[in-house]
Amino acid sequence: MAFTDSDATSQRISTSQNICQRCKNMGSICFSRKEYFCKDCFLRFIRGKQRKLMMEDKFKVQYPQKGVESVSQNVMLALSMGSSSLVLFDILFNLLLEQTKTHRGRQGFHLKVVIVDESTLSDSDYSVRDKVEELKEAYGIDHNCPVDVSFKIVDPNQFILDSDQVGSILIDNDFQSYITGNNSEDTKKLTITEILDQTPNRSSREDILEMVIYQLLIRTCLVINCQTILFGHSMTKLADQVISLTVRGRASLIGKRLTDAVEIHNGSEIHIIHPLRDVLKSEVVHYSEMLQLERFNVMNQKKAADLLKSKVNKSMTVNELTRSYFDSIEGDYSEVVSTVVKIGTKLDQLRSTEHNKRCIVCDIQLSSDPKHWLENITVNEPAPVVTEADINNLRIYSETCLLEDDASKLVMNPGSEVDMCYACLTSLQDIRSAFRWPVARASKEQILDEFTIGDDI
Amino acid sequence: MAFNPKTACHLCHSRKAVMKRPKTLQKLCKECFYNVFETEIHNTIISANLFHKGERVAIGASGGKDSTVLAHILKTLNERYDYGLELVLLSIDEGIVGYRDDSLATVKRNKEQYQMPLEIVSYKELYSWSMDEIVACAGIRSSCTYCGVLRRQALDRGAARLGIAHVVTGHNADDMAETVLMNLLRGDVNRLESSTNIITQSSGSPIKRSKPFKYTYEKEIVLYAHYKKLDYFSTECTYAPEAFRGTARTLLKSLEAIKPSCIIDIIQSGENFKLKPKKQRKNVVKRNTAQEIEVRGDGSVSLNKDGNKCESCGYLSTNKICKACILLKGLESSRAKVPIEGGNIAIDGAAQVTKKLETLSF
Ligand SMILES: [Zn+2]
Ligand SMILES: [Zn+2]
Ligand SMILES: [Zn+2]
Numbered sequence A: 001m002a003f004t005d006s007d008a009t010s011q012r013i014s015t016s017q018n019i020c021q022r023c024k025n026m027g028s029i030c031f032s033r034k035e036y037f038c039k040d041c042f043l044r045f046i047r048g049k050q051r052k053l054m055m056e057d058k059f060k061v062q063y064p065q066k067g068v069e070s071v072s073q074n075v076m077l078a079l080s081m082g083s084s085s086l087v088l089f090d091i092l093f094n095l096l097l098e099q100t101k102t103h104r105g106r107q108g109f110h111l112k113v114v115i116v117d118e119s120t121l122s123d124s125d126y127s128v129r130d131k132v133e134e135l136k137e138a139y140g141i142d143h144n145c146p147v148d149v150s151f152k153i154v155d156p157n158q159f160i161l162d163s164d165q166v167g168s169i170l171i172d173n174d175f176q177s178y179i180t181g182n183n184s185e186d187t188k189k190l191t192i193t194e195i196l197d198q199t200p201n202r203s204s205r206e207d208i209l210e211m212v213i214y215q216l217l218i219r220t221c222l223v224i225n226c227q228t229i230l231f232g233h234s235m236t237k238l239a240d241q242v243i244s245l246t247v248r249g250r251a252s253l254i255g256k257r258l259t260d261a262v263e264i265h266n267g268s269e270i271h272i273i274h275p276l277r278d279v280l281k282s283e284v285v286h287y288s289e290m291l292q293l294e295r296f297n298v299m300n301q302k303k304a305a306d307l308l309k310s311k312v313n314k315s316m317t318v319n320e321l322t323r324s325y326f327d328s329i330e331g332d333y334s335e336v337v338s339t340v341v342k343i344g345t346k347l348d349q350l351r352s353t354e355h356n357k358r359c360i361v362c363d364i365q366l367s368s369d370p371k372h373w374l375e376n377i378t379v380n381e382p383a384p385v386v387t388e389a390d391i392n393n394l395r396i397y398s399e400t401c402l403l404e405d406d407a408s409k410l411v412m413n414p415g416s417e418v419d420m421c422y423a424c425l426t427s428l429q430d431i432r433s434a435f436r437w438p439v440a441r442a443s444k445e446q447i448l449d450e451f452t453i454g455d456d457i
Numbered sequence B: 001m002a003f004n005p006k007t008a009c010h011l012c013h014s015r016k017a018v019m020k021r022p023k024t025l026q027k028l029c030k031e032c033f034y035n036v037f038e039t040e041i042h043n044t045i046i047s048a049n050l051f052h053k054g055e056r057v058a059i060g061a062s063g064g065k066d067s068t069v070l071a072h073i074l075k076t077l078n079e080r081y082d083y084g085l086e087l088v089l090l091s092i093d094e095g096i097v098g099y100r101d102d103s104l105a106t107v108k109r110n111k112e113q114y115q116m117p118l119e120i121v122s123y124k125e126l127y128s129w130s131m132d133e134i135v136a137c138a139g140i141r142s143s144c145t146y147c148g149v150l151r152r153q154a155l156d157r158g159a160a161r162l163g164i165a166h167v168v169t170g171h172n173a174d175d176m177a178e179t180v181l182m183n184l185l186r187g188d189v190n191r192l193e194s195s196t197n198i199i200t201q202s203s204g205s206p207i208k209r210s211k212p213f214k215y216t217y218e219k220e221i222v223l224y225a226h227y228k229k230l231d232y233f234s235t236e237c238t239y240a241p242e243a244f245r246g247t248a249r250t251l252l253k254s255l256e257a258i259k260p261s262c263i264i265d266i267i268q269s270g271e272n273f274k275l276k277p278k279k280q281r282k283n284v285v286k287r288n289t290a291q292e293i294e295v296r297g298d299g300s301v302s303l304n305k306d307g308n309k310c311e312s313c314g315y316l317s318t319n320k321i322c323k324a325c326i327l328l329k330g331l332e333s334s335r336a337k338v339p340i341e342g343g344n345i346a347i348d349g350a351a352q353v354t355k356k357l358e359t360l361s362f
């Protein structure tokens, strides 16, 4: 039986008279999945959903075996400071608290909370740092807290600092991308905001930013020595993602983003888990209201800042359109969210056919050859120029130096060929000039190597 | 007139740009637009190996823009690239007064314009029901479900009558993208991987179907028909699409407005959908008698061999009773009740059949 957000919200008002159906003792304060809950029973119910998705031994308290202390692992929580990740933080904190109480100070894992501070990307005055401090204060962290939990705030510009080269990416008419190197002095000056400002529209910006943040989280995970990343996405959010990734031509990521997946980065395995996969957005809201977690939420300020930023181009993004679509059909087709997540979890991670080819922008492993695919269905050849008048026009055109578009730049300085995934290719192909992008440290040698060959024309 | 390089076509840099290409937003001259439009379809045909020399191909012609442009393009490409095809127009008369009468007149003109033979098969003669009669009986709500099932079989039967094994249809990239979204939104696991297939063939059916416009934008088809002054019938079918599909269509249109590439982006995604390997599925096939039937995972029933015939109408079908017959039987039983019990029961009966049909895999 699939439960839906509307099941949860429809009778919110009239719940006070009803008795909780779980404990049959307390008065209920919320209604979800056709059941009345009191506060304690509801919190337990939602926490149970998380436990079901984190059943493995590695999250449980380990006792020394034959006198040898077992190493408990580090688990990273990607905290966006939105409602669902705050709920997941609360759940995990309480889980660890319970473990330390029942196992005399032992806990199943070390929790490392990582926040990518997107407030630095806008001119707005909201502060993620302050909110994180409030959160820590509220949970008594830093004050002899029995739970071992640490926080790390990451500046998105770290993404550029991690690399020591800024390249210029160009895409030609046949969808081949090239990169030319710049001196490393440039690297320190370029900011993520400047990178994002190069994108042709809000949707591309959103897409590229999402990729930057994801890569940053993966890199941070390795730096702080974690083996697992937890994301707080609710079922509702995951349904949005299935459609949004499909629309952006990133279907190959769906399998990875919905189910437990293994991300392999620089030879290290990172386990990705979505512990709130079975929790509805409306339940996140109930949970959050019960514990007043909304005071730590920065998403509303972030959205306002994003909109301020985009006063030139007010058109919605792919994510925003997808969200409003689900909102608009929820009433009439209430089971769509769970249906979409269910089919999403049945999708496989794509097996790479082109070994070790990764997208220069988003770093995903290429599973197909997008250049060839696009070239076949998007022709960029002109019809023959035959009449004398037209031939004359063509001459005038080339004389007036209008040929300063990508193609002619390429002729002068082709750079070296790089691989790009389908989605990044379509996101960036409308850019008239070169796209400046930091080149990851790992591929530096390879890039430098290529630069020395391709320059002589 | 003086040539202004600033308004020149993005591709040839010599002729004046007259349009913005919907797929890429490039400003193009007419000639370059024709060139890219036609070449892309040719590329699609060649890379999918759609045709072989000497093949007889039926064009599912409705008189609408998609199939009219399809007939024009196939004629053009067949001559230009020497495909060696024998092209025939195949039309279905659903029996929708007003809509179909005018569109059939268009197809008849197309027959002369393109010098192609035309074959018309009607629902009435095949099923003894016209679409108008079906709607009167079953209600307008499920009209598209009915029509889809009946048209599919009617095209097959028409082609079979002509001795043709390949029907091409005017389904375009927008239709493809919409189907991909629909399969996700409906959670249709059985169709997800195949939703973007360019060639489809139901098992047991000798008729192959293909979609040369798989990557062609609907808006570009409209523009092409407009600039080439093609004669087509532009009214939409009187019976609007099923409401839920309508929501997906609206979503797609808003997405296209902010990101024109999203239509092929969705198709690209659709081509990359890969389901996880199936867990050992319960095998319910019984081998003791040839008459035993298999119950598929989706609840549909099938005989265990290809090339079976519908027990009711004798038409090729993998199911014991073909979908058209299941649907028509429901109609017959509800029509029988109409005079005595009024319309409501009839509609309920038809709605039940529709529900039953939705669980079958087409
Ligand atoms: Zn209770
Ligand atoms: Zn990419
Ligand atoms: Zn041109």
Ligand SMILES: [Zn+2]
Pocket (backbone or CB within 6 Å): B310, B311, B312, B313, B314, B315, B321, B322, B323, B324, B325, B326
């Ligand atoms: Zn039959």
